Amino acid sequence: MKVRDVMRSPVRSIERSATIGDALQKMRNHSIRHLPVLDDDHVVGIVSLRDLSNPGLPGRWHQTPWLSGTPVEWVMKAPVITLPANASLSRAASVMRSERINCIPVLEADRLIGILTSSDLLQLIEDRENESWRPGLGRVVSAVEG
Numbered sequence: 001m002k003v004r005d006v007m008r009s010p011v012r013s014i015e016r017s018a019t020i021g022d023a024l025q026k027m028r029n030h031s032i033r034h035l036p037v038l039d040d041d042h043v044v045g046i047v048s049l050r051d052l053s054n055p056g057l058p059g060r061w062h063q064t065p066w067l068s069g070t071p072v073e074w075v076m077k078a079p080v081i082t083l084p085a086n087a088s089l090s091r092a093a094s095v096m097r098s099e100r101i102n103c104i105p106v107l108e109a110d111r112l113i114g115i116l117t118s119s120d121l122l123q124l125i126e127d128r129e130n131e132s133w134r135p136g137l138g139r140v141v142s143a144v145e146g
Helices: 020-030 049-053 089-099 118-129
Strands: 034-039 042-048 103-108 111-117
Touching (some): 020 034, 020 049, 034 111, 042 103, 089 103, 089 118, 111 118
Antiparallel strands (some): 034 042, 103 111
């Protein structure tokens, strides 16, 4: 099975000049925990909800108004580990485990086309256990999910 069979697409992303406040708002609005950071449509970093919730500053930093206006590039992780869409899921899982990361942006011709998260891999295991996975069709989406 390939990364493209399980990845989420289209993927939400943010420009490196966007602010921490912009990133938090986008994550809240779309119920996501990771945002690839782009510069001219190229992945230059990644920011997670954890990065934004605990940027290594003591105290109640998240209540400091000036911090929400800080560019996201100041807290993003870079360089970013990426994989091509045709990489195997076992390769993706191995990279995620060895690098201790919870998501991998997926590229095709150096362009962001999706994202694979640890939650996606866990969902795959759950779906397979429940026999709702059909090879070649991805996860069977219920009418509620749209």
